[in-house]
Amino acid sequence: MIQVSLPYNFTPRDYQIDALKALDNGLKRGVLLWHRRAGKDKVCINYTARETQKRVGVYYYFLPTYQQAKKIIWDGIDANGFKFLDHFPKEIINSVNNTEMKIRLKNGSLFQLIGSDNIDSIVGTNPVGCVFSEYAIQDPQGWDYIRPILRENKGWVLFPYTPRGKNHGYDMFYMAKNNPDWYCSRLTIEDTGVMSHKDIDEERRAGMDEELIQQEFYCSFKSPLQGSYYSKQMDEADDDTRIKEVPYDPDLPVDTWWDLGIGDSTVIIFVQEHYNEIRIIDYYETSGEGLPYYVKFLREKPYVYRHHIAPHDISVKELGTGKSRIETARQLGINFEVARKLSIEDGINAVRSMLKQCWIDKTKCQRLIEALRHYHKEYDSLNKVWKQKPHHDWSSHPCDALRTGAVGRKRAKIPMKKDRYEIKKGTKRAWMAM
Numbered sequence: 001m002i003q004v005s006l007p008y009n010f011t012p013r014d015y016q017i018d019a020l021k022a023l024d025n026g027l028k029r030g031v032l033l034w035h036r037r038a039g040k041d042k043v044c045i046n047y048t049a050r051e052t053q054k055r056v057g058v059y060y061y062f063l064p065t066y067q068q069a070k071k072i073i074w075d076g077i078d079a080n081g082f083k084f085l086d087h088f089p090k091e092i093i094n095s096v097n098n099t100e101m102k103i104r105l106k107n108g109s110l111f112q113l114i115g116s117d118n119i120d121s122i123v124g125t126n127p128v129g130c131v132f133s134e135y136a137i138q139d140p141q142g143w144d145y146i147r148p149i150l151r152e153n154k155g156w157v158l159f160p161y162t163p164r165g166k167n168h169g170y171d172m173f174y175m176a177k178n179n180p181d182w183y184c185s186r187l188t189i190e191d192t193g194v195m196s197h198k199d200i201d202e203e204r205r206a207g208m209d210e211e212l213i214q215q216e217f218y219c220s221f222k223s224p225l226q227g228s229y230y231s232k233q234m235d236e237a238d239d240d241t242r243i244k245e246v247p248y249d250p251d252l253p254v255d256t257w258w259d260l261g262i263g264d265s266t267v268i269i270f271v272q273e274h275y276n277e278i279r280i281i282d283y284y285e286t287s288g289e290g291l292p293y294y295v296k297f298l299r300e301k302p303y304v305y306r307h308h309i310a311p312h313d314i315s316v317k318e319l320g321t322g323k324s325r326i327e328t329a330r331q332l333g334i335n336f337e338v339a340r341k342l343s344i345e346d347g348i349n350a351v352r353s354m355l356k357q358c359w360i361d362k363t364k365c366q367r368l369i370e371a372l373r374h375y376h377k378e379y380d381s382l383n384k385v386w387k388q389k390p391h392h393d394w395s396s397h398p399c400d401a402l403r404t405g406a407v408g409r410k411r412a413k414i415p416m417k418k419d420r421y422e423i424k425k426g427t428k429r430a431w432m433a434m
Contacts, residue, residue, distance in 0.1 A: 136169025
């Protein structure tokens, strides 16, 4: 019988050993905030390969998208020409599925790469070990889905990444740093010696942005996500303590701002306005539901509604019914007002201007806050330039709903008929736009 040792063809660097020891000593949660080229994925791949042989089960390796998972890990090769997946020696492999990026092992374990933008593909499974690589640019809902599973089956999880501003990666790092049940490590080039100051100076002379240098090599959270649309406005909101608990005021009406998906997510943002304050008090997102579901959902809320603002494409007629969704909604009792059609760039500028007036509930609207920090331009990797259009990912739907509100709210301020809306302090009299 041929025997192989795991880890296979891997010797950890000195600075990587502490993390591996902590995991061997019983910790099941770990954040590896390590600089670029510090070997984060090498460590995590080898740890995972070993664990597949210690406990039979399902092991997932998440990256932000399917394409990144394939490029970085499935097809990835290190500086010495060694393939990442060859750390799973052929002696332990039963079969390989290139389409699903899945390796079945002879002992019954399964290893698979997953794009966290397609978390629904693993609904109903029971992983016992997970890695969320580049977590700071992943959809954080992936971890929200996985965490109760790992809690129940006593599984483990690792988060290797570099910072991308003060987003969910920032929150994750400081939570782990102050939690004795988590391993937490922050390593810059000063700690590892992998790159010298001369190397960094050469990057500067070659035109690398200083903020990007601080982020990639010194693990700084001060630099926003490259190409971010709203990071400056969100930092200002943080500095002004406008991201906090923002309670519902029963003396004020509620407006809803929508992004209506068909086969995609639908987002509803709940807003109250008081003088120059725009109070974003609540947020809801789901997918796979029709308009009757959302009408019922709104009626179950304790809010008194005024305007329901939808994007311009709600007026487009559907081929199946010959009706527009705005007509369908009206039959169900919800009267949408339609935001005018502007270019995406003009809509983004409207949001930037509006955010100066916004107060956002940090608990109920956490998903929206994370999306606003993440929403960014699409990057042309071939020509190495930022395109003048948004990158479409999990943050698009929340930000599209906010853009609907920013564009539509001024139109919605057109004087209303007296019998359509009235709310008086100390009474419950109100028109509900439903």
